[in-house]
Amino acid sequence: MDAPPLLTRAVDTAMDRSVVLGYTSIGSGVRRRFWPADPEPGSLAGKRVLVTGATSGIGEAMARSFLDLGATVHLLGRNPDKVSDYARELRLEVPNADIVEEVCDISDLDAVRDFATDLAGRVEALHGLVHNAGLMPPERTESAQGHEMSLAAHVLGPHLMTHLLRERLVAGPGSVVWMSSGGMYGSGLATRDDDEIEYRRGEYKGVQAYARTKRMQVVLADAWATELAGTGVLVESMHPGWVRTPGVSESLPTFDKVVSRLLREPEDGADTAVWLVATRPASGGEHFWHDRAQRPTTFGWQREQDPDLRARLLEYVATVTATPRLG
Numbered sequence: 001m002d003a004p005p006l007l008t009r010a011v012d013t014a015m016d017r018s019v020v021l022g023y024t025s026i027g028s029g030v031r032r033r034f035w036p037a038d039p040e041p042g043s044l045a046g047k048r049v050l051v052t053g054a055t056s057g058i059g060e061a062m063a064r065s066f067l068d069l070g071a072t073v074h075l076l077g078r079n080p081d082k083v084s085d086y087a088r089e090l091r092l093e094v095p096n097a098d099i100v101e102e103v104c105d106i107s108d109l110d111a112v113r114d115f116a117t118d119l120a121g122r123v124e125a126l127h128g129l130v131h132n133a134g135l136m137p138p139e140r141t142e143s144a145q146g147h148e149m150s151l152a153a154h155v156l157g158p159h160l161m162t163h164l165l166r167e168r169l170v171a172g173p174g175s176v177v178w179m180s181s182g183g184m185y186g187s188g189l190a191t192r193d194d195d196e197i198e199y200r201r202g203e204y205k206g207v208q209a210y211a212r213t214k215r216m217q218v219v220l221a222d223a224w225a226t227e228l229a230g231t232g233v234l235v236e237s238m239h240p241g242w243v244r245t246p247g248v249s250e251s252l253p254t255f256d257k258v259v260s261r262l263l264r265e266p267e268d269g270a271d272t273a274v275w276l277v278a279t280r281p282a283s284g285g286e287h288f289w290h291d292r293a294q295r296p297t298t299f300g301w302q303r304e305q306d307p308d309l310r311a312r313l314l315e316y317v318a319t320v321t322a323t324p325r326l327g
């Protein structure tokens with residue numbers, strides 16, 4: 001039997017604030033007893049969803065879940081062999097799987113422009129776009145256009161792609177989901193000037209650059225939600241908890257070892273993105289989700305997020321991607 005809503009809310013919040021209980025498999029294991037209903041079987045039949053970073057971990061699991069719900073899935077990766085290998089595997093596993101293989105390096109703005117323009121010419125409507133591709137560079141590297149790599153892959157590329165696919169998303173109408181991270185709670189925006197945004201000053205720390213750009217994703221999702229309000233397009237951000245993936249074992253081997261037994265499986269990390277696209281729940285505030293519930297975007301000292309830093313980020317993103325500035 002379901003527990004009373006007040007109690008479930010209290011349990012849910014307590015797990016969230018404890019971090020370990022909420023982010024691990026304990027969190028998804030407990031919450032699935034009382035979280036909102038699963039999408040109806042076949043609820044995405046006739047719908048089209050694009051998943052970036054679909055060749056590993058959470059993205060792989062997400063693509064599979066979208067297929068299981070009947071969607072046509074555009075499987076996007078940067079490595080053509082990985083894309084075709086995984087597409088082949090899925091076609092064997094899922095009867096009548098409708099998969100479109102897509103190759104694009106999301107950190108390369110020219111490649112994103114070419115890809116999105118081409119896709120917009122091939123499809124009439126897009127019902128889901130999940131900005132899932134992610135990485136944690138150990139040292140400062142730059143994208144094809146000279147932007148710091150995590151900024152380019154997490155922020156600039158996805159922003160440009162959203163802009164270029166805007167009309168197709170409105171035609172859906174679609175849902176856009178930015179796969180952020182709980183790690184973003186540990187970072188402010190740090191966008192005082194261009195050098196700070198691009199991590200050109202001081203010692204480069206990959207974990208910090210990752211967390212900062214994951215914070216930027218939450219701000220961007222919120223700005224896009226405002227921009228597209230009234231069009232039918234829903235824009236959300238989320239974090240998946242701590243998930244057993246190649247990304248975690250390669251980038252955070254010690255963390256991976258310490259919490260190994262508690263890590264979630266990739267399907268659990270993908271769950272909220274699939275649920276958001278398939279059920280399109282109404283959201284308010286800053287549109288940030290975890291385990292099928294909206295979550296705060298700031299705690300304690302971060303509560304007063306500086307509006308000037310937010311404005312500077314939006315200005316910078318607009319300038320370097322040559323797109324209109326979001327409000």
Ligand SMILES: NC(=O)c1ccc[n+]([C@@H]2O[C@H](COP(=O)([O-])OP(=O)(O)OC[C@H]3O[C@@H](n4cnc5c(N)ncnc54)[C@H](OP(=O)(O)O)[C@@H]3O)[C@@H](O)[C@H]2O)c1
Pocket residue numbers: 052053054055056057058059076077078079082104105106107108131132133134135153179180181182183239240241242243244245246247248269
């Ligand atoms: N796992 C966790 O505990 C966790 C926690 C918080 C947030 N997240 C977020 O969840 C998302 C998926 O993470 P994961 O753990 O599944 O990582 P993963 O196993 O490393 O998978 C990342 C995916 O992104 C792709 N990718 C990376 N850079 C790309 C680029 N420039 N262009 C196109 N694709 C690119 C990778 O392609 P290749 O296969 O070619 O490398 C791979 O398919 C990321 O955004 C991550 O930040 C994960």
